[in-house]
Every structure is written in C-alpha cells, then in structure tokens.
Amino acid sequence: MTSTLRDIAETRFAAITRREEAALSGAAAELDSIREKTARLKALRLAKEAQATADRIAKFKQHRRDTAGS
DSSP states (O other): OHHHHHHHHHHHHHHHHHHHHHHHHHHHHHHHHHHHHHHHHHHHHHHHHHHHHHHHHHHHHHHHHHHHTO
C-alpha cells in the first residue's frame, strides 16, 4: 500500500511540476515578447526624435542662410 501511495504522490507531483514548468515557459515567452516590443518602440521613438532634431537643424540653417544675405 505504501508503494501505491508513493506512486500516486510521485505521479501527481510530476504532473504538477509539468504544469508549473509549462506556465513558467509561457511567462518567459511573454516576457521576451514584451522586451522585443519595448525595444522596437524605443528604436522608433529614437528615430522620430532624431528626425525631428535633424529637421530643426535644417530649418535653423536655412533661416541663417536666408537672413545672412539681408
């Protein structure tokens, strides 16, 4: 009887362990996905800021050229 109870307990423990590992694996995959999305958004934001800065510099230079001849 002890062997049977032990076998049942080991089987249940193994099933619980598999479910926990699957849940952790899913959580890790979700975390990786969130990190990738965050990195893409950061890259897009930085590119947008760089473009805005370049536009401001170009506008400033053009203004200087326009007013230098006056």
